[in-house]
Amino acid sequence: MTGEPPWVRLDPRMLLVHPLDELRKFIVPLAAAALFGASQGGGPYVAILAIVVPIAIGVVRYLTTSYRIADGRVELRRGLLNRQRLSTPVDRVRTVDLTASLIHRVIGLTTVRIGTGGAGNDDGDLTLDGLTVEQGRTLRATLLTDQRPVTEETAVQSPAAARFEPGWLRFAPFTSAGLAILGGLVGGGGQLLSELDLQVDLPAEDLAGLAAVVVAVGLLLLVLVLTLVGYLVANWGFTLRRDGDTWQVSRGLLTTRETSIDVERLAGVAVAEPPGLRLARGARLTAIVTGLGSAQSGSRVLVPPAPAAVVRVAGGAVLGSDEPLVAPLTPHGAAAVRRRWVRALGPAALVAALPALLVMVGGPGWLLVITVLVLLAGAGLAVDRVRALGHAVVAGHFVARSGSLLRHREALAVSHVIGWSFRDTWFQRRAGLTTLAATTAGGSGKVEALDVPVREAVGVAAAVTPDLVAQFTAGEPVHS
């Protein structure tokens, strides 16, 4: 490269997008002003202002924003009064997302977000709002491959590791979003019902009953439709494919979003199987990306709720071996099982004792049903949690699974383990158990195996990082 590369403006078509955007932001105050202004008789000025101001802001923003790649840094400058100059080294770039809202898509533009995974929330992110899709893709290729020379054949687009199928829609009601909506509606619906009851108790008892049923069915249908629409909007056209040195996830019906994850920063994956999804034989796949915390969760989705088999295949493709996701796990033994039971039944017993006490002091006998139900729920939870417990070291990955309501199986590449933590309470120590965690620079910062027998835990850590752990195992302390 000769001389300083010039500063480049964003795409001029942003002149169209910015005013529309500003208009959207100001729509409420503008409408209020227009109404107020009209009643005061100052109509034309307000209308002119409403058109001129957004356009002016858009033009200024277009004229004052420019970017360049120079000396191995991406630089962005923007602002008229408040001049801002953001710059980040290219080799710190961890993800490049292309997001296109509906407006952007209509005129063929995309927003490029360059993620550096800095500790500060979004401060580390450089956003270039408004490049052509072509420019965006080229920029992404430059940024993500600059770090290593790429051979030509890897540049050829490979077939997708996973691709959206309409049948996946059946998982929509089982996603956490679906359950949250359902919960909200049941809560709100209950209130609604009680109010309805008050109003319709005059005509006839059975009419009120009918109304309740109709409302309940209506609510259920509404939830179904909402979750389906939500799933479609977020995940329509989903594909996961390897492109050179990155994994690319693209999805979205209205706003399309293309996320790239640098292969070298992909520390591992997590398969999440909440109970709803498990019932429908579904699962979700996320990536553990070095330098990306769990806060930037949007960047980490590899496969949205989909058939478990598809998730395993995709995860296998990402990890380079499906062993970590399908291999049988080492169970944690009798002491760990006991601990799950005690921890599930203990709180349940406390809750269950209350109705039982009430019955003893003369409460109605049917309260005992609650006691039994709570205890059964606790037992169910314990059984499910026991079934989940397990860990393994297979195919160069540390694998751990736990949880019931939030069951997840995580596989972390051995080369991304940056330390260990053994955490145990007095009860755990007495049972000879410890919670083993491999720390890593991505995701929640660690992959945790709950209640592992102590010797087993040390064995696992030593198998994964022999040099590191061997010096601290029982024997002569090395004084230094």
Next chain:
Amino acid sequence: MTELRDPAHRVSPRARTLWRLQSGIGGAVVVLGLVVAAATWREYDGRWWVVLVAAVLAAAYAVVVPQWRFAVHRWEITDTAVYTQRGWWARERRIAPMSRVQTVDLAEGPLDRLFGLTTLTVTTASAAGPLRVEGLERGLALQLSQRLTRNAEDAGGDAT
């Protein structure tokens, strides 16, 4: 491969006194608050019993926990790794390779300074939290932080 041994070194014995003072002050503040409440709010006859129980609990905490904490707290730094152990009821052992050390911090609160003690914090790239050694003598802590910084530099890489 059997079990992990304890890290080689204890923290300064003065740390135990410091922790006693800290938990003593904390407990005294709570009990004092309760005394004031009991003196002003006269609805409940057994209120002085509550204060008494709280005072006994606070005293027990100030006696037992610092001792326990001191028995648990240990550290070791080798050429290739940092190994710490802390906590009391819940014990946490952390091992971090030298090549993953990002920053080394020394911190002293006002009470720490009174005792000449320092907290050494070793951060890695993991969001799971840093390794921490409390109650090190100031001179030793300085020496350790210099050694850690030098070793981490030698290990190279961007520590992720």
